[in-house]
Amino acid sequence: MPPPNLGTVSSRDATARQLTFDELDTPLRDTTFVVVDLETTGSNSGDDAITEIGAVKIRGGEVIGEMSTFVDPGRTLPPFIVQLTGITSAMLVDAPRIEQVLPSFLEFARGAVLVAHNAPFDIGFLRAATTRCDIAWPPFQVLCTVRLARRVLSRDEAPSVKLSALADLFQVSTRPTHRALDDARATVDVLHALIERVGNLGVHSYPELVDYLPNVSAAQRGKRGLAAHLPRTPGVYLFRGPSDEVLYVGTAVNLQRRVRGYFTGSETRARMKEMVALATRVDHVECAHGLEAGVRELRLLAAHAPPYNRRSKFPKRAWWITLTDEAFPRLSITRRAGRDALGPFTNRTDATDIAATITEACRLRQCTRKIRPDGVHGPDCPDDAVGGCPAGSTPQSAAQYSVTVDLTRDLIRGETDRPLLALRARIEDLAASELFENAARLRDRTAALGIALRRCQRLAAVAAIDELVAARPRDEGGWEFAVIRSGRLASAGVAARGVAPMPVVDALTLSAETVLPDPSPLRGAMADEVRLVANWLDSPGVRIVRATDGYREPARGAGSWQEWCALARGAGEYAERAPHPRH
Template sequence: MGQLSFSDVDPRADPTLRETTFVVVDLETTGGRASGDRHDAITEIGAVKVRGGEVLGEFATLVDPGRAIPPQIVALTGITSAMVYDAPRIESVLPSFLEFCRGAVLVAHNAGFDMGFLRAAAERNQVPWPKPPVLCTVALARRVLTRDEAPSVKLSALARLFGASTTPTHRALDDARATVDVLHALIERVGNQGVHTYAELRAYLPDVTPAQRRKRHLAHSLPRSPGVYLFRGPSAEVLYVGTAVDLRRRVGQYFNGADPRTRMKEMASLATAVDHVECAHDLEAGVRELRLLAAHAPPYNRRSKFPHRWWWVTLTDEPFPRFSTVRTPRTDSAVGPFRSRADAFDAAALMARFTGVRTCTNRLGRKAFHGPTCPEREVSPCPAVRDADAQTYAAAVADARALIDGRDGRPLAAALSHIADLAERNRYETAARLRDHAAATIDVLWRGQRLRALSTIPELVAAKPDGDRGWHLAVVRHGQLASAGVAPRGVPPMPVVDALTAAAQSVLPGPGPLGGALVEETALIARWLGQAGVRIVRADAGYCSPIAAAGRWAHWAATARSARLAAEQLSASRLGSELLGEPHPTREQLFGRPGVDRLLRPRETGLPRGNPLGVAG
């Protein structure tokens, strides 16, 4: 006799799909970041409860996100800040919504997005998350439909394919109703393949190759602790590096179809072994991952593999320095990194323009003067003072170094003032281009100044609550993680701190930006230090940003990015060409009448035979 299933013991434990209650939910939000320090918020919830093809109820409400809705989101959804002004907050809506969903399977199109926002909102508001079963119609559509039948699995495309009764409009309830029709059509398809219960549907979803199934034993020996894992190939080469809170569970997902990416299936099929490094907490795991990526450059990882391919902007070492874009700067006073040389060049041009650093490329000796060999141009002239000797020119170089180090923000203030002046003179396209360059430059300057402030501290010890009355501890030296550990609940943390400090790695800063530390490692540590609840236990020097850092314009840069996204969306929909373009007056506006010298009036012939001295004659 075979092993009994739940349905053999209790038929109600394995209901058919027709007997299963589904709650199809859709959210509208202010952006795509569900968690973190600058997380986005929910603006609307729409849900439809169905069973056996019948609608049992609907749930719909606007939600006050507690902040202004970005213009690009307003253009996409039509939900404005005024519409949600009197709406309830998420802490009031979430308990009612969870009660509406009790006992049902939650369904969403791209469920990871919607469930991520709901879980994060529950965590922030101390609302217990019931961990309901979740079904993603994107994953189901990719499993059921061929690419020839459905090249795109977007909700709008599937709604057209199945003839949904409701058209998706980027409003929560409309999209939820459209998803109901898509769900029913997909369930009808799988029913023809012998899938009749929810348990059978869950087993049907993973698209696992036989090669993946044969490798499932590789995850069995891994611990259920946080750490880093390395997939190795037939020649012991590193194929892929990743981090996990639970190593065994995460690695096992590569062999059970939970990760639908084709390249991950290929990687799992090639793997012959999985190595791991247990870590004290998520920060140590993230740092070790970055270091392993830089060391091995695994072929199946897409990020952080080639930090030496980035571009930097630095001042040249000569009597008349100028900005130069380089791969490996030799000084700490560098701006970057940039992913493309074009972005680095734009930032260098903007900084040179408002600091007075020359852009001409002539080599000038110590006793030379700037100007005689510098070509005079009306368009994009060299911003340096002409006929200046090295001592006079040194003032502009000092301003540039002060801007990079965060000791003088006047060049950025001048750039923003110039952008405002261009807009007042109706030169909108020129102002928009300069705005985009200024926003990108502010972002990279502010990031570099924050990271440089951390990299100059010889030693910093920080602690973060672990959620169970214990502490995650980190020892940071010159922007690099030197040691990590945990002080569980009931263990005095300071003796653990002393032990970690004594055993910490010695870090000697080298030449180059951040003393030779990986930029992404220092950035990861800075983000960790900025999380809620993190405490600085001790530091050899003060941890602070420069007094005139670019951070004071960070909000302006964020607003500029939102304006650029809104302009792109308006341009794509062909609604904003007249509003965003510079004025192009018509011929009649310029000359006051049609034609030239009244020779081409309406209904007149093109050749004015009676006027041989006219333009046409």
């Protein structure tokens, strides 16, 4: 059999490429569609095979190319398929195999929107075939004329949306015959008739057509214009209500595409639909890259507390573990971070549990009575062995007790890990004594402490650098830049491909925000912001352009304990999932 018939293809398609969703925001008359129909050996794309492919390429209501070919399925056709399609096994003897046909079809369809009547069937078979042939499936936009017909036509007008029924309704020029090319040609006429119908409803581009398909209220769809002025760049968007109040804040890689989604059927959350109904305008802050957008979102959430944002997204007033300011300090849970504080913690319970572990490991006092600087601790406290104060009942002066306080400070700063070593030794002793449940509880508490220490030490290491300029490569070429001062993003920008980067860096540094740090571990920065910055610095490809000081975590800090903590956490999670024996 001859190779697939590609018909006539205009020269404009020779360099076609796959279009993105936003590039398709052009009139439907300028959008290229490839209408495809398949004949197969059955209905299961996993077990059955394609026997015929028919495809028609159209643009602006005109046919600009056709493709038609039999495909050897490598098996005998079932009798009911022969009866339905008229295709016999003898007709497929010299036909090419699917691995020969697929590259031609994918090239024919490249850069177009794929259309099929009952698209899940046809596209499902094509995708299954590409998988079996080890060919990557291109990111096609797909339109189903069954779904479009059901959306456009009432059930009184079209009780059935089968291709034969729609062919009768629209009086198509080519009758469907259960042969691939005939059915594809019939689907072309049906598509044109349906597009003519939706054009009268104000749907004139492919994204508008996609937005129209779900059952979206006219009021929701009518607010689509609120996104019209937005750029297709990264940034932060703010929905505002009738009194100019901020209703919702979000970030996007593409502002226009993201905000437009709120006015389509893709938005199914009742709370968001309620917000959209109240919205009167959408403001935006264009950002250089994702890090800047994330930081600006945090700051706007903190400033406005929008009612439709989830509370879990708000920058939190964190909890910190600090040493009290007295002659015999103990640990306290506060909202303010002192010089040697440990945190941040999102809830007080976690902070309290970690503080109890530190108190036990460092043998700090737990009693709350006030002790004069010239007094002693111990005589009035029962020993820790009988459930009393971890500092013990032995009398200690303030000078003697200060050794314990210094050990606690050194643990938090990462200058020693002796308390962690002592806890691990106790775990091993408990396990050796076959007190496995006690050992497991202490293991989990020690792992939680190690993770909390590392988190604080990591963020503090970023905040300790007065100024750090870093660069990350962009996917499209060039560089993203961030000027970070004391853990806060002070300036952000990009250098496009071919632009000299260092003048951009110099300009960003000169225009960067002035930061006045305080003596707390994060030097006054929001914990969530420092975490965003630290994660960005850890991302692949980031390079340090210049810095006032090197990034460093303490040598005896909790960083070296993370492998042990991960193993301990994994053991705890496994124990929780494992079935418990019945007695």
